[in-house]
Amino acid sequence: MKIRLIAVGDKPRSWVTEAFDDYARRLPRELSLDLVQIPTAKARTRASQGERALKAVDRQDWVVALDETGRSCDSAALAAKLDGWRNEGRTVALLVGGADGLDAKVLARANEVVALSNLTFPHELVRVIVAEQLYRAWTILSGHPYHRA
Template identity: 40%
Template sequence: MKIRILTIGQKMPAWVLQGFEDYFKRIQPFVTTQLVELPMAKRGKNDSPADILKYCQIEGESILSNIKSNELLIALEVGGRELSTEKLADTMQDWMLQGQDVVLAIGGPDGLSDDVRKAAAWHWSLSKLTLPHPMVRIILIEQLYRAMSINHHHPYHRA
């Protein structure tokens, strides 16, 4: 099993890079993980709703063109299903047993396109709160690491 995180946006602040990198290094012994940063569509100051929709479509095409045929696409979005950390650990165990490669898609500031939502096997919400997409990277990789820690009986997770 491999996990790829496809995310819209590059040039993250140092605190995002540092937070992500810490957990990214920790998870590698448990599961091969890759971060793929895709460019965000250029936005203007006074964009119309039609402009925003266009940006989401451009970013969605970028996400979809980076998915391999053998990968399961999971869209991260506020309206998705919520999982406890233990349920995530069980889900990841299932992926491993099935040899399923997984792509986790994080949209840009305006979310994911309808095409990405439709292509996703399921939708996952990290929180009912709307989170800034740079922060989602950190929360996501930490939760993946925590779930793998549970599966490998590592002391990191203490319920």
């Protein structure tokens, strides 16, 4: 199974890249997590950022928009989603907007809209949170002791 995190934003600081890569490396080979960067310099408006993000999405991808308007889920629910995505065998595209969020066209294309939290996070930090939560979801599914709820 392949998951692509499509994120609008400038080149992340080194600690963000290191943390994202650390969690991505912890995932098993059959569950790859890749970051697709949409630079803000080439897409200054939310609409142009959305267009560029959607160009990175393949037609058959299952698109999940990460947006504050979405439905919240806990780690167990995310694990259940991950299990369902894995069983369907599709590539999952997780879309993260820039500082101003996702364009309405992105939300309209999404198969589902998920809120990570009621809190507001810097979009750069969301990359790390998503990677960690995907790792946590995998550990729940595999019975690994990482998740101790």
